[in-house]
Amino acid sequence: DAKTTQPNSMESNEEEPVHLPCNHSTISGTDYIHWYRQLPSQGPEYVIHGLTSNVNNRMASLAIAEDRKSSTLILHRATLRDAAVYYCILMNNAGNMLTFGGGTRLMVKP
């Protein structure tokens, strides 16, 4: 199964944009790139996903490299409530979400 690699932690100032990178060099052509985040003492929650094109929703934007071997989750204005662990995972075309990885712990400073 394709794996993802993320930095262990990142820091941001409140109200500033945050770019969270993810490498997935062994991604297959039918794998979707998903991002989830986990707030303290909660289960992960969906943030955004994409296949080839960049995606925007009310929570974030997802920028996908042309070769699809990496992607970046963009939080346009970080808030204290965005402090969480962010996971980049690949979901295959059968809808199977098999490997989570360690995620990136985002710390937001006031």
Add this chain to the structure above:
Amino acid sequence: NAGVTQTPKFQVLKTGQSMTLQCAQDMNHNSMYWYRQDPGMGLRLIYYSASEGTTDKGEVPNGYNVSRLNKREFSLRLESAAPSQTSVYFCASSGTGGYTEAFFGQGTRLTVV
């Protein structure tokens, strides 16, 4: 909107005891998953079920069994609990197709003493 419901939320077991963690989803999803999360770590897949009647091993299946009772329910059983199984267990479900988002339960915090 119930989503994914896990029971119980907390459990303390003695070494060697058995128990079943229950998970139910009301979104008509085909795929269901069981993960464990140790302190400060990411989620590791124990078992998953791509459809009713099928189950497959994940990264860390040893010491666990699962049952996909029907489309809604996916249970995880510890036959003889060990302290190494102390963890937070999450159940999740998703539809068919990589474009569908997954939904997670709130977790079961299990302590084995």
